[in-house]
Amino acid sequence: MSRNEPAEVIGDGGEGRSSKRRKAVRYAVPVAVAGVAAATIGLVPAFAGSGSPDLPKISAEELIAKIAKSDTQQLSGTVRITTDLGLPSLPGGIGAGGFGGEQGKGGGEQGKDGASAAPQSKLMELASGAHTLRVAVDGPDKQRLSIVDKAAEYSIVHNGGEVWAYDSGSNTALHSKAPQGERGHQGGAPQGLPKGLEQATPQDLAKEALKAAGDTTSVTVDGTAKIAGRDAYQLVIKPKQSASTVGSIRISVDAANGVPLKFTLTPKSGGAAAIDAGFTTVDFAKPEAHTFAFTPPKGAQVVDGDKERAKAHKEVKPGQDLKDFKGLGGLTVSGKGWTSIATIKGAGSGLPSAGAKGADAKGAAGDAGKFLDSLGDKVTGSFGSGRVFSTRLVNALMTDDGTVYVGAVDKQALVDAANAAK
Amino acid sequence: MSRADTAPRRPRPLWSLGLLRNEIGTTFRRWRTLALLAVLAGVPVLVGIAVKIETGGAGPAGGGGGPAFISQVTNNGLFLVFTSLAVTLPFFLPMSIGVLAGDAIAGEAHAGTLRYLLVAPAGRTRLLLVKYATTMLFCLVGTLVVALSALTVGALLFPLGEVTLLSGTTVSFGEGLLRALAIAGVVALSLTGVAALGLFVSTLTTSGIAAMATTVGLLITVQILDTIPQLHTLQPYLFPHYWLSFADLLRDPVYWDQLQKNLGLQALYTVVFGSAAWARFTTRDITA
Incomplete structure (x- = not known):
């Protein structure tokens, strides 16, 4: 050199x-x-x-049957969920902090930290942004689901009669008893613990979507795809009702065993998918037994979830309404299929915070009114006047008397519903 | 630089080892290097004492706020290692790497010693490799200094014992130590990208200060870009983007996806900026 x-x-x-x-x-x-x-x-x-793998042709019915009779009980894998509902991003701290405050007020030695291991706040986080989940399932009695966060993890382990939730960020473990009567359909309404999060797996999302099918829906098979290295058929579900804000739902189904591998919901307005949940890796071998073993770590704070929930039941509800409108009292549903509209009667019940704000805004053209104006569009009809709050998927009409109409429908359908109710 | 004495005519493999040894000795004997290492060693002490005072040795620290793993520190001193690495990795560690790498070539040029180095039959490529190897070694030493200091402080102030992984699984202290060592290795490798970047900047100028400032400035800029949500399509290609993925080693089972991306990205930065540094350094005129 x-x-x-x-x-x-x-x-x-x-x-x-x-x-x-x-x-x-x-x-x-x-x-x-x-x-x-x-x-x-x-x-x-x-x-x-x-890469669209070459697979034999299959009809939509056959594919749905394939999903229905799929008896895959064991799998483990990584799920990537991207949600873009058009909501402002909800950093975890806000959701958890809000609940923490409320539960702390509700009293109890473990109010604050108990809340951060509660699944509800984690659910809120999944409502926006991208998340990585790891799932492992071995029959109806053993499941594990972990939300992989930056330098933190939130795990829910269901093993037989025990349900543990562990939050590494606050080193808190939440313990509940799984309802014995509801094996298989674990996490029923009173339990509520893994239910919401379980719905995030492609299987359950697909089942929900299929349940909504009927004469209001067109279901077709549209080609094939490779998902997580596996050959899959693509099932496309489109609402026939024009008022729906849902453009299409695409479910990728494993060609070999009928397990839904990917779920994509695209709004009618176009753009990126509103919900995109799919396996990035999947393995149908039996997960190792120790995956489902959970003993609360030494030094972790252990919260009794059953007691905690009984105590905080009412207080958690207002938070749930963002995600799960059906959780509210005083609610009626009109319309059918995709254009169902939920009506929540105002006047002091139902939506405590938002309802009160709506009532204020009616009288006082003050700051609150201006703030609401900046958020929603003003609409009028024979029902009076109100404001429409829009996201990419869900629109809500709040009339000036505090009644709220919510649905995955366009604005006009909401106004029509309000007019019809008058 | 005291190596111009009895240079042999032809470069031999052993000779470049000697060059490397010499370079390492020179670098690690500098006051500047020692001061940087002292700062790095000081961070875990500060964090440890702060946690100790804040909690009074009882109960978890502040319910999930603060840097990663900090709520676990009071239960297990080993977690101070993870916390300290998470605290120093975004800035302190890459900054000291930037100082060292930025100074590597430009500093010699500035001091007028570069041409003497090249008079010895080392060859420019070899000199560059030696400089990069020294910087890499500093990545490792800096990380280990943080980790060992944190382990010492953690052992002194907090109990040690079985380690709770992020997934809620408990492993023995020995395995926890092994994982800590693996994490230190990953952190050190995470810094190789910024080291290559600094070396490239260093070949562009003859002012050591300018090279250091540029490298650290680039580092800060990239860190800021990495936090702007509108740039999310660009962010997976920024070198600090996957830095905190070292925490994935504490999951059960280990989540390799991001770790692989991180190491791949660092390798890419190393190759691109390393070869850019080589292209620049082997073709430019050395005047100082």
């Missing part, structure tokens, strides 16, 4: 040119490396994603 090279070649013209060429060649190395890397990053996922 010659040393101190360039200084020696400043001599005559020919050598100068060759030094220039050498310089160019050397600079080409990092450029080439960067280019190859960019091409690899850009093209490999594109190839991996576009």
Whole structure:
């Protein structure tokens, strides 16, 4: 290797040119490396994603039957959930903090930290942004679900009669008894612990979607795809009712065993999927038994979830309404299929905070009114006037007397519903 | 630089080992390097004492707020290692790497010692490799200094014992130590990208200060870009994006996805900026 090279070649013209060429060649190395890397990053996922495996043709009914009779009891894998409902992003701290405050007020030695291990606050986090979940299932009695966070993890372990939830961020474990009578349909309404989170797996999302089918819905099979390295059929569900804000739901079903692998909900307004939940890796082997074993770690605070819930039952409800409108009292549902509209009677009950704000805004054209104006569009009809709050999927009409109409429908359908109710 | 004495005519493999040893000795004997290491060692002490005072040695610290793992520190001193690495990785560690890497070539040029280094038959490529190897070694030493200091402080102030993983699984202290060692290794490797970047910047200028400032400035800029949600499509390609993925080693089972992405990204940065540094350094005129 010659040393101190360039200084020696400043001599005559020919050598100068060759030094220039050498310089160019050397600079080409990092450029080439960067280019190859960019091409690899850009093209490999594109190839991996576009691969439509050759599978025998199948009708929609056959595919649904395949899902229904799928008896896969054991699987483990990683699920990626991306939610873009058009809601402002909800950082975990807000949800958890809000509950913490309320439960702390409700009294009890373990109010504050108990709340951070409560599943409700974690549910709120899943309502926006991208999350990674790890799931393991071994029959109806053993499940494990972990929400993988940055340097933290939230796990729910169901093993026989025991349900544990562990939050590594606050080092808190929540313990509940699984209802013995409801094996298989674990996590029923009174229990409520894993139910909400379980719905995040593709299986349950798919089941929910199929339940909503009927004469209001078109169900077709649209090609094949490769999901998590497995061949899958794609089931496309489209609402026939024009007022719905749902554009289409696409469910990728494993061609071999009928397990739904990916669920994508696209709003009619287009753009990115509102909900996109799919396995990134999946393994249908029996998960190791120790996966479902949970003993509360030494030093962790253990909260009795059953007691805690009984205490905090009422207080948690206002928080749930963001996610689960059906959890509220004083609620009626009109319409059918995709254009169902939930009506929540105002006047002091139902939505405590938002309802009160609506009532204030009616009288006082003060700051609260202006604030609401900035959030929602004012609409009028034979029912009077009100404001429409829009997200990408769900619209809500709050009339000035405090009644709220909510549905995955466009604004006009809400106004019509309000008019009809008058 | 005291190595111009009896340089042999032809470079031999052993000779570059000697060059490396010499370079490492020079680097780690500098007051600046020692001061940087002292700062790094001081961070876990500060964190440990703060947690100790705040909790009075009882109960978990502040319900989930603060840096990662901090609520676990009072239960297990080993977690101070993880907390300290999580605290120092975003800024302190890469900053000291930036100082060292930025100074590697530019500092020699500034002091006028670069041409003497090149008079010895080392070859520019070899000199660059030696400089990069030294910087990498500093990545490892810096990380280990943080980890060992944290382990010492943690052992002194808090109980040690079985380790609770993020998934709620409990493993023995020995396995916890092994995982801590693996984490230190991953953290050190996470810094190789910024080291290569600093080395490249260092070949661009003859002012050591300018190179250090540019590297640290780039680091801060990239860190800021990494927090802007509108740039989320760009962020997976920023070198600090997966830094905190070292925590995935504390899951059960270990979640490899992000770790692999992190190491792949660091390797990419190393190759791109390492070869850019090579292209620049082997073709430029050395005047100082």
